[in-house]
Amino acid sequence: MNTRFLDACKGLPVDRTPVWLMRQAGRYLPEYMEVRKSCTFLELCKTPELAAKVTLQPVDILDVDAAILFSDILIPVEPMGMKLDFVPGPVFAEPVRSMADVERLCIPRMETAVPFVLETIAILRRQLAGRVPLIGFGGAPFTLACYMVEGKGSKDFMAIKKMMYAEPETYSALMVKLTSMLAEYLNAQIHAGAQAIQIFDTWGGILSPADYEKYVLPYTSRLIRCLDARDTPVIHFVKGAGTMLETVKKAGAHVVGLDWHVNLASAREILGSTPVQGNLDPGVLYAPEEIIEAEVRRIIGENGGRPGHIFNLGHGILPTTPSGNAKFLVECVHRLSQR
């Protein structure tokens, strides 16, 4: 078994830097588009055989060191009682705006609410047969709250900020409920066979460091404490958190994910011995090969041979990325980091 990824999560030395790509199963792969012809995005998430199939594609095609469950962070929100659509971005037609809305949300039993997620994980563990580890994932409570309160993506996140500042009890009740739901959801993934968990806090960076510490950290940190993660590393990725890594570290994850807005060497200095994951600008995958190679060399150089580095993009791979460049990137990381 390729244990490079799990070893790096524990800060152990590895023969070469493990690499996987956020959204590595996705639209930039012609093989994925072929599968998507026959179903919608949500159908794909909910059909274990197909979800497993597209999860494995990048393992075969790119030679990455980890597989990540094909799903969406909003999948467990639907069975809380919120109708979800993709048009193509996610939309909740009836956003959460009041305490009554929060009270109506339920915390479902995961085995009946999202059986397809657990079944996909079981299939994948059989099909991977130890080839590379399988990562499960979920959104952080704050990022899910943003979608649920805004009703969709947003530029300025007024609705969630209004609730946070002006209706702190409603905000807190929502965050508490989401934290409990996520603990059950991610523990269910671990019990089904996920060998690592990534928590995506896509919107954690919209707040000031002071507000992040007050309104987000307590919940994410409680979530991480509630995970059955003795043998399951937790990766905590907060997009836009380069100016508050000390605070993100306090959440207590095993690994901190970094976007591309931060210098890896500076980040490692702030984070001490905590392993890190990142941090190539996904836009670099539109560059010629010599620039991709130079950027990989720069990032590996910034890491400076410290153990505990998982190479990744600083955010999800973009849908129009040339897939050959993604393959070249993985090859570069392996070649340039060879001990």
Next chain:
Amino acid sequence: MNTRFLDACKGLPVDRTPVWLMRQAGRYLPEYMEVRKSCTFLELCKTPELAAKVTLQPVDILDVDAAILFSDILIPVEPMGMKLDFVPGPVFAEPVRSMADVERLCIPRMETAVPFVLETIAILRRQLAGRVPLIGFGGAPFTLACYMVEGKGSKDFMAIKKMMYAEPETYSALMVKLTSMLAEYLNAQIHAGAQAIQIFDTWGGILSPADYEKYVLPYTSRLIRCLDARDTPVIHFVKGAGTMLETVKKAGAHVVGLDWHVNLASAREILGSTPVQGNLDPGVLYAPEEIIEAEVRRIIGENGGRPGHIFNLGHGILPTTPSGNAKFLVECVHRLSQR
């Protein structure tokens, strides 16, 4: 004359912290909406009497310590030969994509290309009559290049990154041309009477620190050197630059603008004696007054009594902000910073 703002730009002690708000002349003010009933946004920018009128509104209504010219960063791009529309976001129907496109762009004579801008400044200096100083402004070369190459706002900025990485000569030719144009444009504003200049690099933060240093800094830094700014402070605001303030400082502006993603005390430590401007989250203006006041107190506390702080938002005020809260903010800053 109220010299608080200009004194703070020079790092001199002041009786209370000066404050103005990015986009303080704008849609959140009913008085502005009244003027906008009779004309389009572009017509408003191009009609000196009206532009001057809305520039003065926040000075009268909010009691801010500086006026900022009402205009748009894309105004000087139009006379370079690019048709500009607002729908309502800015759109260039024919974006710049090749060296031939760059070569077709001209650097116009400012007196004939944007006479309305210079006339607005002249009117404003007369009407302000020394009440508060007048700030002129322009986009940074990179931010203008983003709009011109993407053709409009973007989420992932693929087109500009593709050009930057894959067509470096085209990119560089465009940036050189924009730098020259902006030097003429901003110097024309200074000669017309602008008493400070703010350079907005709204998109500088989309790059990694390494790429910012390589692809953006040389041009912004040249632009700042080319300004006739012996007596005219230059404020350099790069949104999303909290992780690369050392690099932003190298551009050489008198004042560095900060968004709300950075702790002001940490930023001042990195920037040394360079004055700073910022950095309240515009979203806080949706909060109840006690939270607005607590946030002002926090930021003034983080500044810790150092001279050289201009209070501002960390980005433009949002169109749906309650205007009473903006007024309360200004009052709070003055009251809580009283020496």
